[in-house]
Amino acid sequence: MIGIVGAGQLGRMLALAGYPLGLEFLFIDKNARTPGGQVAPLLAGELTDRRLLGELSRRCEVLTFDWENIPVEALEKLPGKARISPPLRALAAAQDRLAEKRTFELLDIPTTRYASVNSRADLDAAIERIGLPGVLKTRRLGYDGKGQAVLRKPADVAGAWEQLGKAPLLYENLVPFDYEISVIAVRGADGALAFYPLCLNVHRDGILRLTRAPFGNAALTRRAQNAARKLLEHFDYVGVLTIEFFVRRGQLVANEMAPRVHNSGHWTIEGAETSQFENHVRAVAGLPLGSTRARGHCAMVNLIGELPPRDPLLADAGLHWHDYGKEPRPGRKLGHLTLVESSARTRDRRAFKALSRVDRATWLALR
Amino acid sequence: MIGIVGAGQLGRMLALAGYPLGLEFLFIDKNARTPGGQVAPLLAGELTDRRLLGELSRRCEVLTFDWENIPVEALEKLPGKARISPPLRALAAAQDRLAEKRTFELLDIPTTRYASVNSRADLDAAIERIGLPGVLKTRRLGYDGKGQAVLRKPADVAGAWEQLGKAPLLYENLVPFDYEISVIAVRGADGALAFYPLCLNVHRDGILRLTRAPFGNAALTRRAQNAARKLLEHFDYVGVLTIEFFVRRGQLVANEMAPRVHNSGHWTIEGAETSQFENHVRAVAGLPLGSTRARGHCAMVNLIGELPPRDPLLADAGLHWHDYGKEPRPGRKLGHLTLVESSARTRDRRAFKALSRVDRATWLALR
Numbered sequence: 001m002i003g004i005v006g007a008g009q010l011g012r013m014l015a016l017a018g019y020p021l022g023l024e025f026l027f028i029d030k031n032a033r034t035p036g037g038q039v040a041p042l043l044a045g046e047l048t049d050r051r052l053l054g055e056l057s058r059r060c061e062v063l064t065f066d067w068e069n070i071p072v073e074a075l076e077k078l079p080g081k082a083r084i085s086p087p088l089r090a091l092a093a094a095q096d097r098l099a100e101k102r103t104f105e106l107l108d109i110p111t112t113r114y115a116s117v118n119s120r121a122d123l124d125a126a127i128e129r130i131g132l133p134g135v136l137k138t139r140r141l142g143y144d145g146k147g148q149a150v151l152r153k154p155a156d157v158a159g160a161w162e163q164l165g166k167a168p169l170l171y172e173n174l175v176p177f178d179y180e181i182s183v184i185a186v187r188g189a190d191g192a193l194a195f196y197p198l199c200l201n202v203h204r205d206g207i208l209r210l211t212r213a214p215f216g217n218a219a220l221t222r223r224a225q226n227a228a229r230k231l232l233e234h235f236d237y238v239g240v241l242t243i244e245f246f247v248r249r250g251q252l253v254a255n256e257m258a259p260r261v262h263n264s265g266h267w268t269i270e271g272a273e274t275s276q277f278e279n280h281v282r283a284v285a286g287l288p289l290g291s292t293r294a295r296g297h298c299a300m301v302n303l304i305g306e307l308p309p310r311d312p313l314l315a316d317a318g319l320h321w322h323d324y325g326k327e328p329r330p331g332r333k334l335g336h337l338t339l340v341e342s343s344a345r346t347r348d349r350r351a352f353k354a355l356s357r358v359d360r361a362t363w364l365a366l367r
Numbered sequence: 368m369i370g371i372v373g374a375g376q377l378g379r380m381l382a383l384a385g386y387p388l389g390l391e392f393l394f395i396d397k398n399a400r401t402p403g404g405q406v407a408p409l410l411a412g413e414l415t416d417r418r419l420l421g422e423l424s425r426r427c428e429v430l431t432f433d434w435e436n437i438p439v440e441a442l443e444k445l446p447g448k449a450r451i452s453p454p455l456r457a458l459a460a461a462q463d464r465l466a467e468k469r470t471f472e473l474l475d476i477p478t479t480r481y482a483s484v485n486s487r488a489d490l491d492a493a494i495e496r497i498g499l500p501g502v503l504k505t506r507r508l509g510y511d512g513k514g515q516a517v518l519r520k521p522a523d524v525a526g527a528w529e530q531l532g533k534a535p536l537l538y539e540n541l542v543p544f545d546y547e548i549s550v551i552a553v554r555g556a557d558g559a560l561a562f563y564p565l566c567l568n569v570h571r572d573g574i575l576r577l578t579r580a581p582f583g584n585a586a587l588t589r590r591a592q593n594a595a596r597k598l599l600e601h602f603d604y605v606g607v608l609t610i611e612f613f614v615r616r617g618q619l620v621a622n623e624m625a626p627r628v629h630n631s632g633h634w635t636i637e638g639a640e641t642s643q644f645e646n647h648v649r650a651v652a653g654l655p656l657g658s659t660r661a662r663g664h665c666a667m668v669n670l671i672g673e674l675p676p677r678d679p680l681l682a683d684a685g686l687h688w689h690d691y692g693k694e695p696r697p698g699r700k701l702g703h704l705t706l707v708e709s710s711a712r713t714r715d716r717r718a719f720k721a722l723s724r725v726d727r728a729t730w731l732a733l734r
Contacts, residue, residue: 022677321388
């Protein structure tokens with residue numbers, strides 16, 4: 001049995017990928033109407049509830065994560081026999097933007113210039129040193145653009161401080177970039193490494209909208225994979241790890257890492273020989289990794305806020321529909337579409353057509 | 368919610384295929400340790416329990432089947448609103464080998480010569496008319512070669528009668544064949560039809576061992592699809608239907624039909640654009656059908672009786688492992704392997720290699 005902390009769509013897709021391997025799953029989350037709770041048993045409560053985490057640890061061989069922002073203390077010294085994968089030190093580094101930047105620096109992974117900000121004076125000093133434009137971010141619990149403010153001119157500073165100043169912060173330079181990519185890597189319990197082809201990502205309002213893969217040439221791939229390899233080996237990592245990069249003139253700047261399967265890897269369900277979800281499950285269960293080879297030219301379009309009418313999209317041959325079973329809410333990731341084509345040109349044509357149907361604002365911005 | 372009567376591996380794979388569509392499932396079967404019960408909620412009891420079937424019918428929009436041999440009376444006039452797909456008249460015809468043969472005859476689908484056998488005198492008359500060799504089969508509840516006896520010489524008759532004579536029987540001629548194929552077809556609630564490429568099947572001891580697809584030329588495909596189309600339209604069918612054929616000098620002889628997804632279609636999970644399981648779920652839920660196009664040259668090897676060591680097979684890139692979560696037992700289908708290759712030659716080489724590792728007796732018989 002594999003215990004999964006958090007029963008969102010990532011947990012749901014982990015369980016669906018792991019069932020054919022003969023594995024079983026047990027979630028912790030608020031209730032069974034969560035995406036994961038609809039497909040596997042669930043212990044209902046807070047993700048930080050030590051009693052529930054202890055029960056998970058007693059009943060499972062390994063604990064892993066749908067949501068990695070669990071305070072590490074809640075996960076330390078649990079009763080029972082369960083291993084924790086990925087390791088807590090990787091969670092700790094990924095949870096805190098300051099620790100994350102320091103890890104990138106330690107491993108010589110190029111990243112943004114940054115400063116820790118704990119006071120208005122820190123912020124002024126940081127802007128003095130790093131300059132404008134920049135981004136002020138909460139060190140913890142940021143995702144999908146939440147907990148961030150872009151500072152373009154001195155007049156933006158007071159408002160951003162007002163909005164975010166109650167939490168420990170990080171200020172970093174706003175990197176001008178040509179495009180954004182991610183690398184999804186996996187390390188097995190035996191130390192084996194595998195890398196998915198690079199993903200080309202489009203965000204809008206801080207939320208991923210479109211991913212296309214495989215992307216990039218050999219040099220870009222080598223640089224991204226080297227960064228991922230360093231992190232995986234540094235943490236003695238087991239499972240899937242993702243790094244998002246800005247790319248400017250072929251140079252990579254690490255934006256952030258996620259110690260888990262990633263939205264930009266959802267295309268791997270249909271598009272890779274073994275999905276990121278299956279490979280994460282294989283890794284944490286101590287099984288051999290599967291091939292990360294792409295089956296074609298793939299695209300993934302997120303379904304955000306509300307689901308578009310399903311039937312016309314289902315009737316579009318080759319479009320794969322993924323509904324996470326969530327209630328609609330503005331900005332919420334409710335599902336995604338995948339397509340796998342034999343040429344990049346057809347993939348792009350179909351991906352943009354799908355985008356025009358389900359996310360017109362992003363489509364207009366990309367035209 | 369889709370209700371599934373029977374929670375075997377077929378039901379399990381239906382639920383796993385239907386979750387990404389945003390659908391939920393509820394099974395009836397003996398207990399939650401069944402393959403389906405491990406991945407979805409389950410009402411525990413006999414498949415014929417009218418009270419449980421009534422609850423399923425009240426809680427679900429549609430009832431469908433993992434196991435189609437439910438007496439039709441148990442399914443008639445259930446309370447609640449649920450549709451039943453496939454229709455009961457198709458179940459009734461598929462449950463009874465005599466009704467099945469008569470349906471084939473009615474629709475001009477070539478089949479074996481046969482006679483109904485209710486007494487030893489009937490059997491002697493049937494052998495007199497149809498000749499030896501032949502097969503004596505129970506009219507009901509036969510699967511995987513159970514409830515059958517091959518009669519090659521007059522001395523075999525008494526033993527076969529002794530073994531099977533307590534149930535209504537069918538005697539048919541033993542068809543000499545060059546090979547066995549199946550066609551898997553699906554009809555949507557709107558009458559749309561789709562057909563998977565033909566499957567080439569190898570049985571041993573009455574149990575399917577190996578399937579390869581796509582198989583066959585245009586003429587064979589047209590004949591098989593015509594037979595399937597006639598059955599689907601005759602029954603005003605909704606869902607997946609399978610026909611198994613013997614092939615002799617390019618001519619098809621229908622062996623039997625199954626009103627459900629079929630073991631010979633398991634390769635479609637990785638090997639077709641939309642799996643047989645997803646298309647069955649789409650059909651019974653009233654959704655548009657998905658593409659049945661093959662993604663490559665596919666093979667499926669059944670794992671029977673006991674599972675082989677998992678890790679070396681998982682480590683073989685491109686071999687997909689499916690474990691149904693069942694206890695080992697001789698002759699029992701516990702799982703299957705799939706592979707999808709870019710050429711038939713590579714597919715065959717890898718399929719035979721896999722067979723040599725997991726089912727040596729079949730491999731030796733095929734060499």
